[in-house]
Amino acid sequence: MKRVCTRQFRNLTRLRSFGEVREKISRSINHVCLSRRSFHGSACRLGELELTSVRYPHVQRGKYATLTEKDVDFFQKLLPQRVLQDPSELDGYNIDWMRTVRGNSQMVLRPKTTSEVAEILKYCNERHLAVVPQGGNTGLVGGSVPVFDEIVISTQLMNQIISLDEVSGIVVCQSGCILETLDNYLAERELMMPLDLGAKGSCHIGGNVSTNAGGLRLLRYGSLHGSVLGVEAVLASGEIVDCLSSLRKDNTGYDLKQLFIGSEGTLGMVTSVSILCPRRPKAVNVAFLGVENFEAALQTFQLCKGMLAEILSACEFMDQESMQCIQENLKLTNPIKSYPLYILIETSGSHGSHDEEKLNAFLEAAMGKGIVQDGTIAMDVTQRQNIWGLRERIAEGLLHDGYNYKYDISLPLPKLYEIVEDMRQRLGSKVTRVVSYGHLGDGNLHFNVTTPEYNKEVLGLIEPYIYEWTSQVRGSVSAEHGLGFKKRDCIRYSKEPNAVKMMVKMKKLFDPNGILNPYKTIPL
Known part of the structure; x- marks a missing residue:
């Protein structure tokens, strides 16, 4: 990217080498996901984590059967060498990524095909054995791990790309495909996944679909309700529902696939998906900006929507406390001066010089109006990844504080930061830090509080206050993480x-014995 006269941008800094930033910020933006090896490596700490059934004694185990030797024999014959029972292998499947909930499953099943999933669910339904579908286990609301001793059905080995129509850009794949693997495969064909997450190096596309994951570029590409063209799922009875269409238009009857998108594995287990993938942009620009307050952040977003329009692909924000967290806990370096709020803007298009010209005009206008105070623009791919890493690694940095109370809410934009300021006053010195960041482009706030360890008093100050506050401004208590186990009973706030009654009826219709991901999403 050519050098821009500093007189145009006043104190806007363009970094050519990124110097210390490149050294101190990891080249990989996927550290936000810990691997199962990390779980095993910290077994002593995980062994001290309370079981969910102990921490949440109000939740009672349902009237489900328990595993017998006969059950084990059946599964071992169905899935030879693909049944895990060794306690040392089960920790990573029983504990969520946040290390806040811990199940006690005695078995993990790893099917490779839809027919094997069908056999598993048919048998479990007849025996009244509860199950938990699990992908990459990167969820943040306890939806992908057992609450008690449910059997885990892992999609790890269901990782085949079935087909790709390069003309239409439609890919069909099994649910266990890792998001980043899919995106790399598509990149070779000048296509891309319409979804991008910090957890892309570990999360599975089936889990993304089942939770209707939002991600970083929803502003440009929309939600999975629009991108997913077809779904294959297995019901609790073992029946296979094949809605794996690759048509963009099919106006016949009910659109059944939509029931499985966002149902968090409570209505059926997604085994394959068909996804519409956009063309990969030829030109990508990333700017990282500093502003003095949230009003300036809103003005910046409004200005970039108008001036960048069709090339705007993401508009993210993070506050000063977020930056302090990754500086202190991950030793990352802020490439600009310290400001109360930071905005990350990404553009993507097909004509580099055109896009650069539009971005330059926007930045000149933003700084001319005094909205943006400082900033830097990435000069190459590595620098773009490094800047994105500042935003994407906040969740990882928070883990170093101890216990993380994590909230994912959707609010009207003018109200987005009010809850943060309110909660800081409410919690005061009782907590380590209050951090907020998220998707300015779609009104999604990631609100986080940390303490050295789980603190019931702090939780009582946060909940249900944050849900009541959100409900009063007609927001949603879950913007993109789902409800899972932790937020199940909060659905009534939104x-x-x-x-809610209709959802309960649907659950009973699809899963009359309630074996699919019990204690999750749907309130009792």
Whole structure:
């Protein structure tokens, strides 16, 4: 990217080498996901983590059967060498990535095909054995791990790309494909996944679909409700529902695939998906900006929407406390001066000089109006990844504080930062830090509080206050993480009673014995 006259941008800094930043910020933006090896490596710490059934004694185990030797024999014959029972192998499947909930499953099943999943669920349904579908286990609300002793059905080995139509850009794959692997495969064909997450190096596309993951570029590419063209899923009875269409238009009857998108494995287990993938942009620019307050952040977003329009692919924000967290805990370096709020803007298009010209005009206008105070623009791919790493690694940095109370809410944009300021006053010195960051482009706030260890008093100050606050401004208690186990009973803050009743009826229709991911999403 050519050098831009500093007189145009006043104190806007363009880094050519990124110097210390390149050295201190990891080249990989996927550290936000810990591997299962990390779980095993910290077994002593994980062994001290309370079981979910102990920490949440109000949740009672359902009337499900327990595993017998006969059950084990059946599964071992169905899945030779693909049944895990060694306690040393089970920790990574029983504990969530946040290390806040811990199940006690005695068995993990690893099917390779839809027919094997069908056999598993048919048998479990007849025996009343509860199950938990699990992908990369990167969820943040306890939805992908057992609460008690449910059997884990892992999609790790269901990782085949079935087909790709390069003309239409439609890929069909099994649910266990890792998001980043899919994106790399598509990149070779000048396509891309419409979804991008900090957890992309570990999360599975089936889990993304089952939770309707939002991600970093929803502003440009929309939600999975629009990108997913077809789904194959297995019901609790073992029946296979094949809605794996690759058509963009099919106006026949009910759109059943939509029921499985975002249902978190409570209605059926997704085994394959068909996804519409956009063309990969030829030109990508990333700017990292500093602003004095949230009003300036909103003005910046409004200005970039108008001036960048069709090339705007992401508009993220993080506050000063987020930056302090990754500086202190991950030793990352802020490439600009310290500001109360930071904004990350990404553009993507097909014509580099055109896009650069538009971005330059936007930055000149933003600084001319005094909205943006400082900033830097990435000069190459590595620098773009490094800047994105500042935003994507906040969740990892928070883990170093101890216990993380994590909230994912959707609010009207003018109210987005009010809850943060309110909660800082409410919690005061009782907590280590209050951090917020998220997707300015779609009103999604990631609100986090940390303490050295789990503190019931702090939790009582946060909940249900944050949910009541969100409900009063007609927001949503879950913008993209789902409800899982932790937020299941909070659904009523965002959905009216008749809607919840209808969901309960649907659950009973699809899963009358309640074996699919029990204790999750749907309130009892």
